[in-house]
Amino acid sequence: MTHPHNLCLTTLARSDACAIKTFGEELLDHLDPVEVLSSRTGLVMLPMRDTAQGTGFHLGEVLVSEAHIRMGAHEGYGMRRGRDLEAAMAMALVDLALDAGRAVADCTAFVSEQAKMQQAQDHDTLCRVEATRVDMETF
Amino acid sequence: MAYVATRGGEQAIEQAERLFRAEMGEITPERVAEIKTALPYLIDRVMGEASLYDEDLAALALAQAGGDLYEAVLLLRAWRTTQPRLHVARPIDQGTLFTHRRISAAFKDIPGGQVLGPTLDYSHRIIATDVLEGARYIPAPVTPAATPAPAHQPSVAAWQAENDLVEMPGFDETAPEDIPDVTREPVLFPATRAHRLQSLARADTGATLALGYAAMRGYGQAHPTVNELRLCEAEIIVTHPKGTAFSAGRVKVSQAEVVSKKGDTLELGFAATLGWNEVKCISAATLDLNSKGAPKGSPTEEEFYLYHTEGVESSGFCIHFKLPHYVTFQSSLDAMRSAKKTSKTAEKTSTSKEPAQ
Numbered sequence: 001m002t003h004p005h006n007l008c009l010t011t012l013a014r015s016d017a018c019a020i021k022t023f024g025e026e027l028l029d030h031l032d033p034v035e036v037l038s039s040r041t042g043l044v045m046l047p048m049r050d051t052a053q054g055t056g057f058h059l060g061e062v063l064v065s066e067a068h069i070r071m072g073a074h075e076g077y078g079m080r081r082g083r084d085l086e087a088a089m090a091m092a093l094v095d096l097a098l099d100a101g102r103a104v105a106d107c108t109a110f111v112s113e114q115a116k117m118q119q120a121q122d123h124d125t126l127c128r129v130e131a132t133r134v135d136m137e138t139f
Numbered sequence: 140m141a142y143v144a145t146r147g148g149e150q151a152i153e154q155a156e157r158l159f160r161a162e163m164g165e166i167t168p169e170r171v172a173e174i175k176t177a178l179p180y181l182i183d184r185v186m187g188e189a190s191l192y193d194e195d196l197a198a199l200a201l202a203q204a205g206g207d208l209y210e211a212v213l214l215l216r217a218w219r220t221t222q223p224r225l226h227v228a229r230p231i232d233q234g235t236l237f238t239h240r241r242i243s244a245a246f247k248d249i250p251g252g253q254v255l256g257p258t259l260d261y262s263h264r265i266i267a268t269d270v271l272e273g274a275r276y277i278p279a280p281v282t283p284a285a286t287p288a289p290a291h292q293p294s295v296a297a298w299q300a301e302n303d304l305v306e307m308p309g310f311d312e313t314a315p316e317d318i319p320d321v322t323r324e325p326v327l328f329p330a331t332r333a334h335r336l337q338s339l340a341r342a343d344t345g346a347t348l349a350l351g352y353a354a355m356r357g358y359g360q361a362h363p364t365v366n367e368l369r370l371c372e373a374e375i376i377v378t379h380p381k382g383t384a385f386s387a388g389r390v391k392v393s394q395a396e397v398v399s400k401k402g403d404t405l406e407l408g409f410a411a412t413l414g415w416n417e418v419k420c421i422s423a424a425t426l427d428l429n430s431k432g433a434p435k436g437s438p439t440e441e442e443f444y445l446y447h448t449e450g451v452e453s454s455g456f457c458i459h460f461k462l463p464h465y466v467t468f469q470s471s472l473d474a475m476r477s478a479k480k481t482s483k484t485a486e487k488t489s490t491s492k493e494p495a496q
Contacts, residue, residue, distance in 0.1 A: 009385035010374075042225035043191075044375055044387065047315050049230050050336055051296050051367075051396055052407035052427070054308025056230050056318045057336035060186075060413040062375055063193035064387055066225055077379050079225075081388030082193060095379075122237070126287030129239055132255040133288065136247055 002104065008111050012094055013080045015114040017087040023110050024090025030103040034076075034096065037068040041083050067092040074100040145463075163205045174198040183391060183414025184208070188450050189215035190322070190341035192390045192413050209454035216451055227315040229376035229384065236371035237389065238292045244365040245398055251292040256370055295367040296396060296407060305398075305405045328442045335430070335441060339423040340412045343450030350448065351422025353438040359429035360439070363397035363421070366407060370415045395420035397428050 003011070012020065043061040050057060065088035067078040076096025078088040094110065097103050175182060175198035185197045189212045196215060204210035240256025243249045255261075267276045300307040319333040321341075326334045339347065355363060370393050374386035394411035408428025410420045429439035436443060447453060 005379070005381075005383045006385045009379060009383060013385065013387045014389070040223070040225075042223045043219065044225055044377060045227045045315075045320070046192075046373070046375060046390065046413075047227065047230040047318050048373075048392075048394075048411055049232055049311060050308075050332070050409045050411075051233050051294060051394070052308065052409035053332060054311050055332040055336065056311045056313050056315070057333040057340070058318055058320050058322075059231070059337070059340050059392065059411060060190035060192060061219065061224070062228075062388075062390055062413075063191065063196065063222070064225065064375070064377075068380065075380060077381075079377055079387040081375065081390070082195065122290065123287050124283070125239070126290060127283035127285070128281045129254060129256055130284035130286060130288035131281055132240075132257075133284070134253040134255060136253065138247070 002098070002108050003111050003115070007115070008098065009077075009091075009095065011111050011115045011118060012078065012091045014118055015091075016117070017082075017084055019114070020090040020094070020110075021086050023106075024086075024093045027090075027093045027097050027103055027107070030097060030106075031093065031100070032071050034093075035070045036089075037070055037075075039067045039085055039089060041065050041085065044079075064088075069093070069096055071096055071100060159205070163202075166199075166202045171195065171198045171202050174201055180415060184344055184416050184419075185211050185215065187412040187414040187416050187419065188212045188341060188343055189219070190413070191215050191219045209450060213451055213455075226377045227318075228387075230315055230318075231373045231392065233294050233369075233394070234291055236292075236369060236373055236392065237290050238288075238369055238371040240370035241292045241367065242365070243295050243367050246295065246366075249295050249367075250298050251289065254288055254292070292369070299366075299405065305407060326445060330441055330445065335427065335445065336410065338445045338449065339410050339427065342419070342423060342445075342448035343453065344416060344419040346448040346450065346453065347419050347422045347426070347444075350438040350444045351425040354425050354429045358438055359425070360432065361399035361401070361406065361408075361428050363399060363408065363425045363428055365421060366396040366398035368395050368417060368421070369393065370417070391415050393417060393420050395424040397421065397424040399428055 042064060044064050045061050046059045047056050048059045049055070062081060063083055064079050064081055065083055065085045067085065067089040069076045069089070069092045074096055076092040076094070076099060078091030078095060080088050080091060094107050098107050175194050178201075181201065182194050182197045185201060185208060186192050186194070188208070189197070189200075196218065197211070200211040200214040204214060238254070240254060240258065241251065242253050242255065247253070270276050296305055297307065299305045319331045319337075321334055321337050326338060330338070353359070370391070372389040373392045375388055375390060376384050377387050378384055391414050392411060393415045394409070395417065397408045398405050399408075406428060408424040408426070410423030410427055412419055412423075426439055426444050430441050433440040438444060
């Protein structure tokens with residue numbers, strides 16, 4: 001089962017850096033030569049809405065790595081938090097492969113596996129958080 | 140104003156920097172990784188004040204500055220200027236925050252309940268001196284609950300609005316790219332609320348606490364109660380070239396809402412910052428709450444606190460006084476001596492003219 005594009009990208013952006021780099025290397029065998037449009041680090045400004053008056057304001061900037069590649073009429077894009085250009089490029093390769101219909105089953109399996117790991121991680125975190133819930137008793 | 144050119148300090152300067160750096164020894168990736176792992180709250184503080192989120196860079200800056208926070212923040216702010224801005228993300232809404240801690244000191248039974256999360260609020264502060272004698276301090280593991288907490292918690296203010304205690308804010312329709320930005324334009328007074336909140340988000344923690352504390356102690360108009368305090372993670376929602384919105388990862392965010400009674404309604408103050416830093420958020424929200432109608436020159440007046448909580452500017456101004464001021468100080472001395480001489484001469488003249496008793 002293929003994932004919706006947004007969920008796929010979100011999962012890839014948060015995936016384990018070593019795992020996605022290894023998988024990206026393997027994908028190269030399934031792809032034609034790619035043109036690198038950009039591979040760079042940069043900043044994403046993160047705005048927030050204040051809950052008192054509803055005003056949008058800038059919280060600060062986040063360092064990200066970005067990769068944008070092209071193979072014929074198909075494009076791949078990766079953006080991840082941090083300064084790991086290789087991981088961003090690997091993300092772009094997966095996106096490109098899915099766009100071009102190459103190694104789709106492998107890509108889907110990789111995304112599913114990473115999504116499962118991330119869900120398990122969140123579940124574990126939230127169970128630990130829940131342990132700190134105050135069971136308030138009023139006398 | 141006059142300047143004199145001097146020379147002869149090159150070697151001293153070179154050796155002084157070497158002396159500073161030699162004290163800290165070699166900086167290795169392992170040291171940076173250890174700082175990042177062992178000191179997350181310090182990393183958060185530095186990232187918030189630098190207004191740049193990257194734990195690795197913050198740890199490196201701390202290592203390079205030997206733990207001097209102002210130097211570390213300056214390093215990060217300077218490095219930030221070398222990077223292009225690629226995107227402005229979609230604004231974070233409170234309802235989408237992956238919440239680790241969420242409490243209210245104003246209401247016991249808030250919707251979603253009180254979730255303490257990671258905190259030392261109710262702990263004994265006892266230093267583990269055994270470690271210095273060779274023992275290991277191994278923290279007790281958390282006993283996880285069988286079911287997870289909800290990832291997203293409802294807003295306390297929204298619940299208060301339903302009960303006619305506060306007014307729900309309108310929706311700010313400003314496009315993310317059009318939100319005023321203190322890194323691109325100067326802050327003018329009265330400042331826009333966007334400038335105020337952004338400045339507080341990147342403010343120096345100690346300075347914010349000092350001025351916020353002044354307001355809490357009575358030098359402000361309103362006494363704060365923590366309406367809602369959150370430690371959470373926010374998704375960085377960016378856009379793929381094909382238009383798909385996705386998260387490029389999560390960042391730690393803290394936010395505080397403080398409340399005070401005004402007439403028959405409640406007034407809210409708000410602040411948030413990158414990283415988990417509760418003291419700064421509560422202090423900054425207190426300053427926000429007290430801003431309206433604050434007397435000129437008081438700690439809660441917007442211009443006063445925004446100027447004096449900007450850490451890079453204030454620390455920079457402070458340390459500039461260490462630099463040679465030989466000409467200006469000499470000029471002051473000359474003026475002082477001249478005044479003394481004039482005074483003595485006048486005294487002498489005055490004495491000689493004094494008629495004999």
